[in-house]
Amino acid sequence: MxxxxxxxxxxxxxxxxxxxxxxxxxxxxxxxxxxxxxxxxxxxxxxxxxxxxxxxxxxxxxxxxxxxxxxxxxxxxxxxxxxxxxxxxxxxxxxxxxKSRGIGTGLKPMTDVAIEHIQASRAVTIVGGGKAGVELAFACVRSKQHVTLYAKQILPDLPKRVGRHIARRLVASGVTLIAQQYEGGDAPDGLVLDATGVVxxxxxxxxxxxxxxxxxxxxxxxxxxxxxxxxxxxxxxxxxxxxxxxxxxxxxxxxxxLGDEKPYKQRTSLNILLTTPGHALLTFGRLTWHGRCSYWIKRQIDRRYMQKFTH
Ligand SMILES: Cc1cc2nc3c(=O)[nH]c(=O)nc-3n(C[C@H](O)[C@H](O)[C@H](O)COP(=O)(O)OP(=O)(O)OC[C@H]3O[C@@H](n4cnc5c(N)ncnc54)[C@H](O)[C@@H]3O)c2cc1C
Incomplete structure (x- = not known):
């Protein structure tokens, strides 16, 4: 057997x-x-x-x-x-x-219903300035929602100048950036989204x-x-x-x-997050590139992924 x-x-x-x-x-x-x-x-x-x-x-x-x-x-x-x-x-x-930490609406596990809920909200308050929070803030502002982003620092894993550059882009795109921790006291603007990482x-x-x-x-x-x-x-x-x-x-x-017993090797991975229309921030370790080329690569990767796993 x-x-x-x-x-x-x-x-x-x-x-x-x-x-x-x-x-x-x-x-x-x-x-x-x-x-x-x-x-x-x-x-x-x-x-x-x-x-x-x-x-x-x-x-x-x-x-x-x-x-x-x-x-x-x-x-x-x-x-x-x-x-x-x-x-x-x-x-x-x-x-x-x-799973998400539990501030407002969690992003993990993500469901179709949660996506519809976010789309239907006129305004969103996003908590967390890491890659997920920043990507989501740009996405929501591209869909003309009013966006408030609570983040002590933007993209803390990347060099400070990159964080500052992306913070300026967020503000120029219309995101209200609040450089402090979200305490949950004041009435938030719209749906509160937890992008503070998983637990x-x-x-x-x-x-x-x-x-x-x-x-x-x-x-x-x-x-x-x-x-x-x-x-x-x-x-x-x-x-x-x-x-x-x-x-x-x-x-x-x-x-x-299937029998190929090798140790798993950690590697620096390529990450790309979409920012302003037609642009994306590519990161590879601490190397970064913000522009149109990164946008094109990201769209290709996502298209291929969806084709592979949509049956
Ligand atoms: C806004 C946002 C953007 C992100 N963008 C990127 C990105 O561009 N690139 C990147 O590398 N990472 C990104 N991430 C991180 C990425 O989502 C996670 O690291 C990734 O989803 C982890 O995958 P996983 O295989 O651990 O499980 P998950 O993707 O979390 O999937 C778990 C699955 O298990 C199911 N499940 C849960 N509990 C049970 C149970 N008890 N029994 C049976 N099934 C169960 C769930 O329904 C789900 O289908 C992003 C995260 C967020 C929040």
Whole structure:
């Protein structure tokens, strides 16, 4: 009998693993737990700005979910509890993502309904000046919404001159920039959106996968440090960061499940965020480029991604 491989969650990494399902089925009895569609976060700001029709990507039609939600997991007995009952596994891949901190409307997990809600709001107050908050602020202002952005600093991971340049562009585009922490006291303008980053989900600790309030620790192969039959991809893993890492971790785990056991190598990743109409900021580590060429590259990447995962 083949070992039972259970894939949970339709995160960005899982889509990469599911892309190799024929090969996986030769070695494993594969089961999938999760929804049949998800949002490609690289593109949803463009949907808000009415520059793309949809950011929904789907589960492959040759995969039928055995349940739609994981509730908890017993890593010692190798059993997951789902909305459809208990499922045993020999190997497990978790790609259920993390969640927003809880200020106003969270951006993670992102849903189609949340996107419609944001689009329908005349004004938005965005909290957080990292890449997600900045990209969202530009997208909302491109769609003619009134935007307030609370950020002590703009793009704190990048050189200060880049942050200052982008802050000037935000203000020139019509964004009201408030250089302080959002306290939630005054009546906010429109919908409050939490772009302050993600935090762990409670069931990770309840199931013994992580310390309370921590992300899940993984070894060099992206396996859980204690339960080596569990692979972790994307935002759940302590050492991974962002959608590019989520995609790369999924590809890595797919190869590992197919017998190519190499350690996962962290790499500097290319990130591009759309800014003013026809422009984007490209970042590679601390290198940056703001202009039309970055915009064109980003649109190509997103178009290709959507084509690959829209069935
Ligand atoms: C506004 C914004 C813009 C961003 N832009 C970029 C970008 O341009 N580039 C970039 O690299 N990163 C970007 N990010 C970060 C990126 O979104 C995340 O790093 C990425 O989504 C992480 O993917 P993941 O695979 O961990 O899971 P997620 O994308 O969070 O997906 C998790 C999936 O699991 C499902 N799920 C959750 N719980 C369960 C459960 N219990 N059972 C079954 N299924 C479950 C969810 O419904 C969802 O489909 C952006 C984030 C935001 C907020």
């Amino acid at each position: 083949k070992p039972r491989l259970v894939l949970v969650g339709l995160g960005h990494g899982q889509l990469e693993i599911l892309a190799r399902i024929e090969q996986l089925r030769e070695r494993y009895e594969v089961g999938y737990v999760g929804l049949d569609e998800t949002i490609y976060t690289g593109a949803f700001p463009q949907v808000i700005a009415n520059e793309m029709a949809s950011a929904v990507v789907n589960l492959r039609p040759d995969v039928t979910p055995v349940a739609s939600r994981l509730v908890s997991l017993d890593p010692v007995k190798r059993i997951i509890e789902t909305d459809q009952g208990m499922i045993a596994y020999d190997h497990l891949v978790l790609a259920t993502g993390a 762990p989900v409670e069931w990770w600790h309840r199931s013994g996968l992580a310390e309370e309030g921590s992300f899940i620790p993984t070894d060099a192969y992206l396996r859980h440090t204690t339960y080596q039959d569990i692979y972790i991809t994307g935002d759940m893993a302590m050492g991974l960061n962002g959608g590019v890492d989520a995609v790369r971790s999924g590809r890595h785990v797919a190869s590992a499940l």
